[in-house]
Amino acid sequence: MAKKTENSGPSVSAQEALEFHAMGRPGKLEVVATKPMATQRDLSLAYSPGVAVPVLAIAEDPSRAFDYTTRGNMVAVISNGTAILGLGNLGALASKPVMEGKAVLFKRFADVDSIDLEVDTEDADEFINCVRFLGPSFGGINLEDIKAPECFIIEQRLRELMDIPVFHDDQHGTAIISAAGLINALEVTGRDMKTTKMVCNGAGAAGIACIELMKAMGFAPENIILCDTKGVVFQGRTEGMNQWKSAHAVKTDTRSLAEALDGADVFLGLSAKGALTTKMVQSMAKNPIIFAMANPDPEITPEEVAEIRTDAIMATGRSDYPNQVNNVLGFPYIFRGALDVRATTINDDMKIAAARALAELARKDVPDDVAAAYQGNRPKFGPNYIIPVPFDPRLISAIPLAVAKAAMESGVARKPILDLDRYAQELSARRDPIASTLQRIYDRVRRQPKRIVFAEGEEEQVMRAAVSYVNQKLGTAILLGRDDVIKENARHAGIDLNKQGIEIINARLSRRNGIYTDFLYERMQRKGFLFRDCQRLINNDRNHFAACMVALGDADGIVTGVTRNYSTALDDIRRIIDAKPGHRVIGVSIVLARGKTVLVADTAVHDMPNAEQIADIAEEAAGFARRMGYEPRLAMLAYSTFGHPQGERSERVQEAVRILDKRRVDFEYDGEMAADVALNARAMAQYPFIRLTGPANVLIMPAFHSASISTKMLQELGGSTVIGPLLVGLNKPVQIVSLNAKDSDIVNMAAIAAYTAGT
Numbered sequence: 001m002a003k004k005t006e007n008s009g010p011s012v013s014a015q016e017a018l019e020f021h022a023m024g025r026p027g028k029l030e031v032v033a034t035k036p037m038a039t040q041r042d043l044s045l046a047y048s049p050g051v052a053v054p055v056l057a058i059a060e061d062p063s064r065a066f067d068y069t070t071r072g073n074m075v076a077v078i079s080n081g082t083a084i085l086g087l088g089n090l091g092a093l094a095s096k097p098v099m100e101g102k103a104v105l106f107k108r109f110a111d112v113d114s115i116d117l118e119v120d121t122e123d124a125d126e127f128i129n130c131v132r133f134l135g136p137s138f139g140g141i142n143l144e145d146i147k148a149p150e151c152f153i154i155e156q157r158l159r160e161l162m163d164i165p166v167f168h169d170d171q172h173g174t175a176i177i178s179a180a181g182l183i184n185a186l187e188v189t190g191r192d193m194k195t196t197k198m199v200c201n202g203a204g205a206a207g208i209a210c211i212e213l214m215k216a217m218g219f220a221p222e223n224i225i226l227c228d229t230k231g232v233v234f235q236g237r238t239e240g241m242n243q244w245k246s247a248h249a250v251k252t253d254t255r256s257l258a259e260a261l262d263g264a265d266v267f268l269g270l271s272a273k274g275a276l277t278t279k280m281v282q283s284m285a286k287n288p289i290i291f292a293m294a295n296p297d298p299e300i301t302p303e304e305v306a307e308i309r310t311d312a313i314m315a316t317g318r319s320d321y322p323n324q325v326n327n328v329l330g331f332p333y334i335f336r337g338a339l340d341v342r343a344t345t346i347n348d349d350m351k352i353a354a355a356r357a358l359a360e361l362a363r364k365d366v367p368d369d370v371a372a373a374y375q376g377n378r379p380k381f382g383p384n385y386i387i388p389v390p391f392d393p394r395l396i397s398a399i400p401l402a403v404a405k406a407a408m409e410s411g412v413a414r415k416p417i418l419d420l421d422r423y424a425q426e427l428s429a430r431r432d433p434i435a436s437t438l439q440r441i442y443d444r445v446r447r448q449p450k451r452i453v454f455a456e457g458e459e460e461q462v463m464r465a466a467v468s469y470v471n472q473k474l475g476t477a478i479l480l481g482r483d484d485v486i487k488e489n490a491r492h493a494g495i496d497l498n499k500q501g502i503e504i505i506n507a508r509l510s511r512r513n514g515i516y517t518d519f520l521y522e523r524m525q526r527k528g529f530l531f532r533d534c535q536r537l538i539n540n541d542r543n544h545f546a547a548c549m550v551a552l553g554d555a556d557g558i559v560t561g562v563t564r565n566y567s568t569a570l571d572d573i574r575r576i577i578d579a580k581p582g583h584r585v586i587g588v589s590i591v592l593a594r595g596k597t598v599l600v601a602d603t604a605v606h607d608m609p610n611a612e613q614i615a616d617i618a619e620e621a622a623g624f625a626r627r628m629g630y631e632p633r634l635a636m637l638a639y640s641t642f643g644h645p646q647g648e649r650s651e652r653v654q655e656a657v658r659i660l661d662k663r664r665v666d667f668e669y670d671g672e673m674a675a676d677v678a679l680n681a682r683a684m685a686q687y688p689f690i691r692l693t694g695p696a697n698v699l700i701m702p703a704f705h706s707a708s709i710s711t712k713m714l715q716e717l718g719g720s721t722v723i724g725p726l727l728v729g730l731n732k733p734v735q736i737v738s739l740n741a742k743d744s745d746i747v748n749m750a751a752i753a754a755y756t757a758g759t
């Protein structure tokens, strides 16, 4: 039975949603140049006079636009806001968050560049005229959240007028995903499409398109009853009708949704929150299939269904329940396939191919590297798993491939793909690696929730992080601080701390205060500390108190750092927590740049390591890379490469390589080498004897200053995301964030601390 479980995804509060959208640069998108714009020469090439050359080339041969402009990978998400999710007609401007959202999902899931355009008119002709002339800018048009019946007219007309795919996602995307889910739900319940009785509630964009596709796939027209706000769409009805509804009107005596559902096998909900009642569900056939797809709130919740029936297959449009039937599973991949063959349209063959590929994927065994995307539970084809989740990394190769093939076979591909195996590999390479790494971390922690101490509990961003940690079901968040101050600060910032999973501990008043003081004194008495010094530290210094909590098993990990600089926080912690036996404590930063993930070490602890220490850092970093799911290829970095240019400073690194040779470590490493040789396959090819099988994914820096400077520069200038430095090699999980860390950084670090607890 599909219901929200411990392992379901996170729910979010209204406040979190607003803060997410407001944080940093408002909104969810920015435009980034893909070419250098630094010198006079760059400007001469990018703009006048150089730009005239591609202009003339395109004027002569329009297909060259795919070579010289963004057109081939660019989709516009266009709406007038007349049917925003299930919220109704709230206007073009209010639809912008949804359209920006779709644009970033295009990028995130399928590496399609996308921009949102909100067109402020409800007049179909005006809308058509606005969009029709935009064709040269884009490789495809994703129409979104436009209400019926105008959406049918708009899409039809634009398809005729434009020579690129025009695809109203609420119609066809939804139809494709629900068809895939339905194919599998029928299989699980042993039903035959030809005899299955279905009721579709909602006769708008999504509802009409869904039943059209279902009929094309083999459902008998007389077995499908369509309903809207006026009840059943029956033959002869005059009220609230249009030609699209009329095409699906059936001969029936039923007049209400309740009557239509009596004995029905399938309910397809594409209407509004709460439209389906438990009484109606009760009257459905054995093993009913209920797809309550209204967003953000379904026609009925899985919990409501679970209360009255245990035999239903339940799906919703939401990510926080099993079986998410949502068009996000389709549009990024469908357009990816269409763009890659420069399709002129997205036709029925391509839609059906996408639906079949999606349905097939859910029936396949889930391999190990994919299981992580399923919140830790390896799903098995059945009532709670009829459709893959949007994070399934196999989608990017399976769906576009099927769509591209169908486009070629049906003759709408302007640029057929000759080597499909190679295409499948290229598709996999478009996956954003960190997203799956972080996803894996979060999923594992969700399965094995942990108690994390948020040492600076009085700080606003720390409280927000703690709430998010708990909301995401990662475990218990312990806020250290004065109870009254925390509560007052939370009230002031509008943060609700009254939820299960958040604990507040005041060090001074804690029952454990004496035990922690004894513990600290035991460790520090021969290092110049009096008992009363230790008492003061436990009372007043939250890092000391937090470290004792973790050292003595009262919590699993610590996150700190927003009020104190990194090295001070680390010194505090090291008074209480040692290195793991046989390990060296180092800092590793995860750098995410242009689809690549690279680990850099040591970015936190050793100032000027000697050769032996560099070798230790390499071993520690390689172990960490493996724990993060990467097979390490280490480059031991210097300014020189294999002895050139010669210089004293590279000798430590050369010596470290020889030490690793002697230690016979079980990972790939080589050096000394410069960063470009480590990361660039072409530069690496100059050294055919190199022992790395590909560009390095772990960079071992020769000293702290080069490590720290290069990662910070990448973050500030290179547009890279840098996570860390993460502390590695301590006996207990402790993570220190930077002084200006945001709540999202703190949650990531808390999740990483939780992930490494017990490993």
Ligand SMILES: NC(=O)C1=CN([C@@H]2O[C@H](COP(=O)(O)OP(=O)(O)OC[C@H]3O[C@@H](n4cnc5c(N)ncnc54)[C@H](OP(=O)(O)O)[C@@H]3O)[C@@H](O)[C@H]2O)C=CC1
Binding pocket: 082, 083, 084, 085, 086, 087, 145, 146, 147, 148, 169, 170, 171, 174, 201, 202, 203, 204, 205, 206, 207, 227, 228, 229, 230, 240, 269, 270, 271, 272, 273, 275, 293, 294, 295, 296, 316, 317, 325, 326, 327, 328
């Ligand atoms: N899960 C997914 O991937 C997707 C879900 N959806 C959801 O489907 C719903 C409809 O979207 P869309 O088709 O774009 O919108 P439209 O405005 O085009 O159509 C809405 C339809 O729903 C009907 N309706 C509204 N409220 C009720 C009700 N209480 N009982 C019966 N019928 C009702 C309307 O009836 P009438 O014609 O009488 O006005 C109309 O036929 C939304 O909730 C949306 O979030 C849409 C696309 C994708």
Ligand SMILES: CC(=O)C(=O)O
Binding pocket: 084, 085, 086, 145, 169, 170, 294, 295, 317, 326, 327, 328
């Ligand atoms: C998912 C979607 O497109 C909708 O609810 O409108």
Ligand SMILES: [Mg+2]
Binding pocket: 085, 144, 145, 169, 170
């Ligand atoms: Mg929509």
